[in-house]
Amino acid sequence: MHKERKMMIFCLLLAAISSPVFSEEWKATVVKHLEVLVSSCVVVPCSFTHPKENLPASKLRKIWHSSKGRDQRIYHEDSTEISENFRGRTRLLEEKSASNCTLEITEIKDHDNGPFCFRIELARTPGDTSTIDKFSFVEDCVEFTMLNEPPKPTLIHPKTAIQDRPYTVMCSVIHTCPSNVPKLTWSRATTDTDVIEVHRQIYVGYWETLSILTFIPEEKDDHREVTCTSQFYGPKTSYSTLTLDVKRTENFNHIIIPTAVGIGTAVIFALFCIFMVKKYKNRIAELQQQEGSVWNRLSRMSRRNRV
Template sequence: MMDLKLWLSILMVCAMAESQILRKDWLIDVPSRIPVLQSSCVVIPCVYFYPKTKKILNRWRGFWKRGDTIVASNFLNLRLANEFHMRSRITGTLQSGNCTWQLYGVRETDTGPFYFRIEIPQHKSFTFSKNTVTLNVFRVPKPPTMSVAVQDEVTATCKVTHVCPSSPPKFSWSHSGIRKTKSKKENKWLWSTTSTLTFTPQEADFNMPLNCTVTFPGKKTTKGSVLLIKKSTK
């Protein structure tokens, strides 16, 4: 009798585990919130998983939506609402599970919440309505982070963060010199870009501000400044 109860318990646990696995077959990984500069662009990273099947699949249709409005799709014959026409597209390859979405010319009204729907005609469809993305749109870019080192040469850096790696910000300096720019991925949705300026200082350069101007997509700018202090010879 005990063996039968134990066996029934095991069967129940296995059934529950299988049920849990089936329920979790549709999975998605998206950020819940992303801060975005108005007029700039943003890349919303997205990875999804669907139930396995032995069927041969050759069509995937993806839709990013806000309520009932489609804001992006890989379906070329679909015309988006005028609000998103020509400035929104899915850049990921849906058949490989990449549902990344890129939005250009971000407006104050582009807050969301947005969610993703996948349709696989030979298999199944699913709407990830509980996994929403909200854009926190701000108007004024933050000043860059700056540093300077003065030896025989001046090495100054000017760094900002952004959410559009395909269109990084541009830098200009108030002094001539050798300029180098590099970008780095900070997390799934945030990037940093740093401009480094190197030059040999003249006496007139000391106790003067060295300015860095950063221009983002959409022509919004921010500025930073550091003072060149002559290194003591003592």
């Protein structure tokens, strides 16, 4: 019984001592797979935790290496430790953040497919080459699928444009390089155009560049093409085109003008008729007055002769 109690106390002490170590894990959050454009660049989102979270960032040595071996480094704070093929093409983004391990690779080559894994080494003192702990996250590596041709932009727009009314076209392209976003340009560049550009992350490891074009279509724009071109870092280009279908604004001039002319003519003719009727009535009245006066004179003359 006494031995069992000692064994229980020993187990409890061992658990108390080891619990701080095992309660916090070596854990990395790395995107597993990305489609990458050859000659362009890629940003691999990465963050990690480790059991010694109270260590300053200056004691953390962040390394990226090939899954084939820890000595095949693609990133190291000492550039001489990097494989020659990747030297000058890799860097860490947000390097001052202790828990950040986001990697950028530029000038992607068709054999840079990985997998690539993150490794952390904890130095005894800042700048010290010796380490007190180290860990490679070989279960959380990133692998690339190489794209030799860039993706075409996606166009979103109303089916029909209406003459003299604002018309909006949206052009978007997906990419993996937010530090060097693709440039979107439009074939239509006139004084009536208005372009808005938006950059956003759509999901882990992928970003979208969106360009919104608004312009006033004219009758002459019917069946004209509008092209959106995307230029990727590298550079490689792709484009998408739409053909405008401009609906003319309803015009009733061919009805309104003849009707107005007809009404105007009728009004003028009616006024002329009224004027003529009044004129003839006045003339008749004058003649009647003249006839009356003549008849009166003749009557007076006939009476004088009888006398």
